[in-house]
Amino acid sequence: MHVSTAPLVPDRPRAIVIGAGVAGLAAALRLARGGMQVTLLERHAHAGGKIRTLPSAAGPVDAGPTVLTLRHVFDELFAAAGAQLDDHVTLIPQGILARHFWPDGSRLDLHADAEASRAAIADFAGPQAADDFARFHARTATLFKAFDIPMMQAPAPRLGALVPYVLRQPRLIRAMAPLSTLNQSLARQFSDPRLAQLFGRYATYVGGAPHLSPAILSLIWQAEAAGVWVVKGGMHKLAEAMAKLAQKAGVEIRHRAHVDEIRVTGGRATGVTIGETTLEADAILYAGDPRALATGSMGAALKVVAPQTRSLPRSFSARVHSFAATPQGVDLTHHNVFFGADPDREFRDLAAGRLPPDPTLYLCAEDRGQTTAPPPLERFEMISNAPATETETPPKDLDQWHHQIMQKIADMGLAFTPTPPASTMTTPQHFASLFPQTLGALYGQTPHGLTAALRRPTAQTPIKGLWLAGGGTHPGAGVPMATLSARHAAEAILRAQTSTSMSAPTATPGGMSTG
Structure with a gap:
C-alpha cells in the first residue's frame, strides 16, 4: 500500500x-x-x-x-x-469545439463562437438550418441559466420547489418541452436531420439515448458552448x-x-x-x-x-480504444465525431442491450488542439457507446467488432499506422472490474x-x-x-x-x- x-x-x-x-x-x-x-x-x-x-x-x-x-x-x-x-x-482553449463527419461525406465544425457556428451551419445546410441553430442556441441558454442555481448548484433539489418555479415562467415551460423526448424536440427544432442527430448525441454525455431522454437535456450543449479547454499533457x-x-x-x-x-x-x-x-x-x-x-x-x-x-436502469457504458498511431486521410481536430447512418437504430440497439452494427465513433486526437504541431506518432482515444453489462466475462466478439470499427473509420477516409490492435480496448466488462458494483455503467x-x-x-x-x-x-x-x-x-x-x-x-x- x-x-x-x-x-x-x-x-x-x-x-x-x-x-x-x-x-x-x-x-x-x-x-x-x-x-x-x-x-x-x-x-x-x-x-x-x-x-x-x-x-x-x-x-x-x-x-x-x-x-x-x-x-x-x-x-x-x-x-x-x-x-x-x-x-x-x-489549459488551452479550443476555437473548434468538435469536427463532425457523416457517411455521405459531409462535414461540419462547431465553434466556441456561436456566430462562427451559425456561419458554418449556413455553409453546411443553408440559411434555414442556421436560423434553426440560432433559436436552439438561445433556447438552451435560457434552460441552462434557469436551472443552474435551483438544480445544479442546489445540494438537494426537490420537485415540490421546482414545479412552482417553472410554472411562474411560461417561456421556460416551452423551452423545456416537458412532454417530449430529446429526439422529438430536436426533430421539431431542426429542419436538417443531421443537426438533430448531432445535438441528440449530447444525451450520451450522461449515458442516455435521445429517444428516451427528456428534452431538457438539450441544455448540455451549453456546457460545451461556454468553452472547451484541452489540458496540456x-x-x-x-x-x-x-x-x-x-x-x-x-x-x-x-x-x-x-x-x-x-x-x-x-x-x-x-x-x-x-x-x-x-x-x-x-x-x-x-x-x-x-x-x-x-x-x-x-x-x-x-x-x-x-x-x-x-x-433503476443503468446508464450506457463504452468500448474505448486508447492507442498511438500516425493518421492518414481526413484532417482532424482535437474532438472528432464520425456518425453512423441510422441514429434511430443505433440507440434502439443500445437501449435493448445490443451493440449497434454501425455506431457513432468519437475520436479524440489528444495531440491536436495544442499550441504546437502534433508529433509523427500521435495519441488517440476512440469511444463507442455500448450497453452496461452485469457480467465481468470478456466478450467473445472483440476481434470481429474491432475489425468492423477499423473498416468503418477507413470507409470515412481515415487510416492509422500501425492499425491499433483489439488489445488497446477497454470494454464495459473491464469497467465493471475496475469499478465494482457499477455493472460497467459509466454514468x-x-x-x-x-x-x-x-x-x-x-x-x-x-x-x-x-x-x-x-x-x-x-x-x-x-x-x-x-x-x-x-x-x-x-x-x-x-x-x-x-x-x-x-x-x-x-x-x-x-x-x-x-x-
Missing part, C-alpha cells in the same frame, strides 16, 4: 474519503481546508478514478474524459484552496494537480487501499476496515458509485443508502425520464456521519458535475462538524474554516 503521510493532529475532527476520483479529490481538498484531518483511500494505484491512462508508444494516453468544460467550477475549487488553476495546469494532469494540492493542504492519500467495510455503530458511520486494519473517523464520504453501498457490498447496514440504485443510473435527475442520490444519507459524492450522485455525471457534488458534500460535512462542536462544550473545533 502506497501512503502519502500527514502528521496526526489529535484535536482536529477526522474525515475519511473513499475514492480518489475527481469528486474524492475535490472533497478531500475542501475538507482539509475546512480544518479537518483527512485520509483519502483509493483502491487503485493512481488518483483520478475514471480519469485514467494506458501506456502507448507515444506515452500515457487518456482512457477516460478528454477535455475540460465549465472551467469556472475548477477555478472556484482552486481558489477555495488558496490557489489558482492556471498555476497548476496549462492530458486530463490526468488535472487529477495529478488536484492530488498534489490536496497533499499540500494536509490530506493523507493511501493508494491500493481497498475498503472492505464501512463500519456502522448505533446508526452512525464510525470508521472503515481495510483488511485487518480499522480506521476511525468523525465523518465518512463515499465518493464512488452509490450502488456499491445499496447492494451491501461494504456492509449490510448500508443497504438503506440510495436503494433506488439497485433497481451511474440512466438519465431517461423527465424526473430522472431528481431520482439521483444526494450528499446526505440516512446514516449519520456518512455522505456521498461523485458522478452517480446529484447533480450528475461528468467531471464538472462530480466536482460540484464534492462541494455539496464537503459543505454539508463541515456544517455538521461545526454544529457538533458548538453543541459539545468540551470539543475543540480545530480551526474550522471554509477557507
Whole structure:
C-alpha cells in the first residue's frame, strides 16, 4: 500500500474519503481546508478514478474524459484552496469545439463562437438550418441559466420547489418541452436531420439515448458552448494537480487501499476496515458509485443508502480504444465525431442491450488542439457507446467488432499506422472490474425520464456521519458535475462538524474554516 503521510493532529475532527476520483479529490481538498484531518483511500494505484491512462508508444494516453468544460467550477475549487488553476495546469482553449463527419461525406465544425457556428451551419445546410441553430442556441441558454442555481448548484433539489418555479415562467415551460423526448424536440427544432442527430448525441454525455431522454437535456450543449479547454499533457494532469494540492493542504492519500467495510455503530458511520486494519473517523464520504453501498457490498447496514440504485436502469457504458498511431486521410481536430447512418437504430440497439452494427465513433486526437504541431506518432482515444453489462466475462466478439470499427473509420477516409490492435480496448466488462458494483455503467443510473435527475442520490444519507459524492450522485455525471457534488458534500460535512462542536462544550473545533 502506497501512503502519502500527514502528521496526526489529535484535536482536529477526522474525515475519511473513499475514492480518489475527481469528486474524492475535490472533497478531500475542501475538507482539509475546512480544518479537518483527512485520509483519502483509493483502491487503485493512481488518483483520478475514471480519469485514467494506458501506456502507448507515444506515452500515457487518456482512457477516460478528454477535455475540460465549465472551467469556472475548477477555478472556484482552486481558489477555495488558496490557489489558482492556471498555476497548476496549462489549459488551452479550443476555437473548434468538435469536427463532425457523416457517411455521405459531409462535414461540419462547431465553434466556441456561436456566430462562427451559425456561419458554418449556413455553409453546411443553408440559411434555414442556421436560423434553426440560432433559436436552439438561445433556447438552451435560457434552460441552462434557469436551472443552474435551483438544480445544479442546489445540494438537494426537490420537485415540490421546482414545479412552482417553472410554472411562474411560461417561456421556460416551452423551452423545456416537458412532454417530449430529446429526439422529438430536436426533430421539431431542426429542419436538417443531421443537426438533430448531432445535438441528440449530447444525451450520451450522461449515458442516455435521445429517444428516451427528456428534452431538457438539450441544455448540455451549453456546457460545451461556454468553452472547451484541452489540458496540456492530458486530463490526468488535472487529477495529478488536484492530488498534489490536496497533499499540500494536509490530506493523507493511501493508494491500493481497498475498503472492505464501512463500519456502522448505533446508526452512525464510525470508521472503515481495510483488511485487518480499522480506521476511525468523525465523518465518512463515499465518493464512488452509490450502488456499491445499496447492494451491501461494504456492509449490510448500508443497504438503506440510495436503494433506488439497485433497481433503476443503468446508464450506457463504452468500448474505448486508447492507442498511438500516425493518421492518414481526413484532417482532424482535437474532438472528432464520425456518425453512423441510422441514429434511430443505433440507440434502439443500445437501449435493448445490443451493440449497434454501425455506431457513432468519437475520436479524440489528444495531440491536436495544442499550441504546437502534433508529433509523427500521435495519441488517440476512440469511444463507442455500448450497453452496461452485469457480467465481468470478456466478450467473445472483440476481434470481429474491432475489425468492423477499423473498416468503418477507413470507409470515412481515415487510416492509422500501425492499425491499433483489439488489445488497446477497454470494454464495459473491464469497467465493471475496475469499478465494482457499477455493472460497467459509466454514468451511474440512466438519465431517461423527465424526473430522472431528481431520482439521483444526494450528499446526505440516512446514516449519520456518512455522505456521498461523485458522478452517480446529484447533480450528475461528468467531471464538472462530480466536482460540484464534492462541494455539496464537503459543505454539508463541515456544517455538521461545526454544529457538533458548538453543541459539545468540551470539543475543540480545530480551526474550522471554509477557507
